[in-house]
Amino acid sequence: MRTSNYKLIFALSVEHSYYKNNICASLQFTPSIATAAVLQRYGFKIRTRENGFQLYVNVVSSIRSILEYIENATGQASFRFEIKDTAEEFANVTDWPHNWKGKFVFDNSDASNAIVDETVLLNQTLEQSILTEGSLVLHFKNLFEMLDRGIMAYSIGFRARSTQWQYYIVNRSEVPLTNPFVRGKSGIAFAEPKQVVIPTGEKALCFSSNEMLLPMSQVAGYVFDLVNDNRMQNTNGPKGKVIFKGLPTPDPLIIETVDINGKAEASSPMYVYL
Secondary structure (H helix, E strand, C coil): CCCCCEEEEEEEEEEECCCHHHECCCEEEEECHHHHHHHHHCCEEEEEECCEEEEEEECCCCHHHHHHHHHHHHCCCEEEEEEEECCCCHHHHECCCCCCCEEEEEECCCCCCEEECCEEEECEEEEECCCCEEEEEEEHHHHHHHHHCCCCEEEEEECECEEEEEEEEECCCCCCCCCEEEEECCCCCCCCCEEEECCCCCEEEEEECCCCCEECCCCCCCCEEEEECCCCCCCCCCCCEEEECCCCCCCCCCCEEEEECCEEEEEEEEEEEC
């Protein structure tokens, strides 16, 4: 590619707080049929990046002149891209309404977009649909406004889903548990354990984060231990013996539903066998 003739129209990056360093590499952007025809006919090039892509045009004149020409010649006044997630866990770990399915849309004409550090932060709009998919719409008019200001960077951002963490302790080895509790350095308190029966028919102790919903993360952000305190009340000394160090973190492919104060919330069940 002769870079001297190519001019950058925009550079899009995707961030997601679930993934390491916020880098989301699981979204695939595909031009719509009409956009693909324009890109091929008028000398555009897409350069794919780890977490997004850049669009260039091979033109001697200005970007505005070529886009205005395209609009007059074809009637097309925007670039449109369909968004597909290629990671199996993406919908589970993204902070969308629980059990929601629909279309997530990013549009550079949205009045809720913001500009931070010379980057346009595209606002996300959710629409009802049978399938979960996305779209990106970049109107020429709004691209002109940003190019006139020297702004070519655009960003799409997703937040990680927060869930109620649930530890099911299955004591197959009959380890003495007189006063078990879940302990961590984060100061998050788990509710008193409840005796339950898990789907396999085995009895278990269930510890939950109760009303505290914790964000999911590809890199463990919280570390908890199962501790048993067998001291008599008012006895001095270290509080408790660690029974299981480093309890598991949520599996992004396993999301269930829990009722919290009459509201359906997402939960992350985790099973620990002693």
